[in-house]
Amino acid sequence: EPEVTQTPSHQVTQMGQEVILRCVPISNHLYFYWYRQILGQKVEFLVSFYNNEISEKSEIFDDQFSVERPDGSNFTLKIRSTKLEDSAMYFCASSPGGGQPQHFGDGTRLSIL
Amino acid sequence: QKEVEQNSGPLSVPEGAIASLNCTYSDRGSQSFFWYRQYSGKSPELIMFIYSNGDKEDGRFTAQLNKASQYVSLLIRDSQPSDSATYLCAVNPSNDYKLSFGAGTTVTVRA
Numbered sequence: 127e128p129e130v131t132q133t134p135s136h137q138v139t140q141m142g143q144e145v146i147l148r149c150v151p152i153s154n155h156l157y158f159y160w161y162r163q164i165l166g167q168k169v170e171f172l173v174s175f176y177n178n179e180i181s182e183k184s185e186i187f188d189d190q191f192s193v194e195r196p197d198g199s200n201f202t203l204k205i206r207s208t209k210l211e212d213s214a215m216y217f218c219a220s221s222p223g224g225g226q227p228q229h230f231g232d233g234t235r236l237s238i239l
Numbered sequence: 240q241k242e243v244e245q246n247s248g249p250l251s252v253p254e255g256a257i258a259s260l261n262c263t264y265s266d267r268g269s270q271s272f273f274w275y276r277q278y279s280g281k282s283p284e285l286i287m288f289i290y291s292n293g294d295k296e297d298g299r300f301t302a303q304l305n306k307a308s309q310y311v312s313l314l315i316r317d318s319q320p321s322d323s324a325t326y327l328c329a330v331n332p333s334n335d336y337k338l339s340f341g342a343g344t345t346v347t348v349r350a
Contacts, residue, residue: 157336159337159338161338167342168327168340168342168343169327169329169338169340170340171338171339174337176336182336182337184337215282217282217283219338221336224336225270225271225331225336226271227285227288228273228285229285230275230283230284230285231282232281232282233281233282
């Protein structure tokens with residue numbers, strides 16, 4: 127069964143550094159998403175991406191964050207100048223269409239020191 | 240007002256029993272409703288989705304939707320120890336494709 131893949135599984139970074147989290151969505155899916163989950167808290171929406179542009183973003187997704195689809199398969203989340211509070215699990219998801227079931231990758235655990 | 244609310248639990252049920260999980264949502268225009276299972280330290284795994292009022296069954300799982308009451312539920316029949324996890328209710332708000340998640344209900348199935 128096709129799945130969303132994310133790399134790396136764990137990223138440790140010093141505060142102030144830039145990180146790039148990578149995702150390969152399911153190949154025939156058109157909508158891509160990033161969510162995060164701080165330890166012990168609920169899953170929070172960050173951004174959705176469709177037709178090579180951001181379709182929606184949350185208040186969390188400020189100028190520190192950016193997304194890109196650099197080629198036909200990868201979908202990346204960049205966090206510039208990381209902060210301690212960016213420490214969380216970051217999940218990539220994809221869906222065939224809007225409003226359809228979203229399938230999640232295994233996540234990247236981001237630890238900011 | 241929280242967009243999606245769930246009883247946090249924990250909900251403890253004996254093996255073989257029915258586990259009943261509830262979820263309410265605030266956006267009356269919401270159209271799509273999902274249940275995810277999340278094991279500790281793992282990612283959300285889709286187990287059910289429902290778009291129309293009524294019941295939808297898939298194996299041991301039944302999702303129930305009542306849009307008038309803004310209520311969606313999940314029943315797990317013949318609960319197994321492997322069903323022990325946190326169950327997340329997620330909703331697409333109206334005119335929107337993001338998922339708004341509840342905080343989750345933790346289920347423990349006692350052998």
